[in-house]
Amino acid sequence: MDADKVFKALGDPTRRKLLDLLCEKNGQTLGQLCENLEMARQSATQHLGILEAANLVSTVKRGREKLHFINPVPLHEVYERWVRKFERQRLSLLHDLKKELEGDEQ
Amino acid sequence: MDADKVFKALGDPTRRKLLDLLCEKNGQTLGQLCENLEMARQSATQHLGILEAANLVSTVKRGREKLHFINPVPLHEVYERWVRKFERQRLSLLHDLKKELEGDEQ
DNA sequence: TTGACATGCAGGCATCTACCTGCATATTAT
């Protein structure tokens, strides 16, 4: 997993909307996805290319159409590496801050 | 939670390293964090400012020092909104793609 | 008080990003 590509891909509202659209209905064509975006088709293509480079979306060509599918695997890996790690220490991390704040008051 | 700020904050290797550093030892000063980065102190300040704006880091002033603490809450919220959603449909999403690929072969 | 230390603030610069337009290619339908 390339954390950089995944986070950068997720760091744009248009691309997050594309993932949501695909979550509602998987396997949509570029044209279908564009109907829900207010930008030129070529711009959407670029966004989908970034999602594909991050492995968040896979595509299949069907005739002159290109179908887009979500790949949930990188999201899970992001969770394992970047959320669970901090999640596990959640209480102790907040404890550190609370302790520091209390120390400040003394 | 501001998903845009959180993902953009996470979309930079320096900032992810800062989070890792704080995970190893919470409550570090700017100077301590800088020792582990190969860039000017002012650049690190900017990165920490972005992490703070995304609410991923909280700071406390202690004399002339500034202590930095991880705030794991936004990460959890990101997980709830952007990972679990797709995680729940993980198998069915992959099924959609598999089905499409099989259909292509027929 | 004065010098050393930790951090803040402002401006400049190269690069990246997200958008666009214009045109090319490939597939389907008449």
Next chain:
DNA sequence: ATAATATGCAGGTAGATGCCTGCATGTCAA
């Protein structure tokens, strides 16, 4: 075959980003 449809590819531009340097401010210690 030809027209309509779906997508690909190649620049071009305004604004965001990440880095820097130089200087200012605030705090501690001798």
